[in-house]
Amino acid sequence: METQRLSMGNLAVMMAIASVIWTTAYAGKNMIRSMLGWTLRLIIFGLLFTLMGHFNYMYVKANTCCEKVSKNEVTDPIIGYRLQKLHLPCVKAVILETPRGKFCISPRAPWVREKLLQFKKAQKDKLIPSAQSNM
Incomplete structure (x- = not known):
């Protein structure tokens, strides 16, 4: 592009x-x-x-938008994500980025919220140095 x-x-x-x-x-x-x-x-x-x-x-x-979504769980490690709003022909979606590519997932899939919380926690842990590394 x-x-x-x-x-x-x-x-x-x-x-x-x-x-x-x-x-x-x-x-x-x-x-x-x-x-x-x-x-x-x-x-x-x-x-x-x-x-x-x-x-x-x-x-x-x-x-660059998702026109269809899946509810299947993504088991690959997530390296990034973004939220897509409804703007036809694009549908409301969570776009998960993994080493294998990007996946268009329904925001209503039951496992998505927990997966995003895990990803955010892992990112936060990377930014905050542990107390042991300062000694």
């Missing part, structure tokens, strides 16, 4: 450079026409750049 963003950025820079070269090449013929052409190119460039960013954002959002 980052590569796609960089490619769009490179394309935008190339369009800007080509526009400057095109404008300066024809500037001697008719200055007013050249300035109108430059303004029009900047407006088109701005619109294209805005649309590319808008469609890229829509693409990212569509591919």
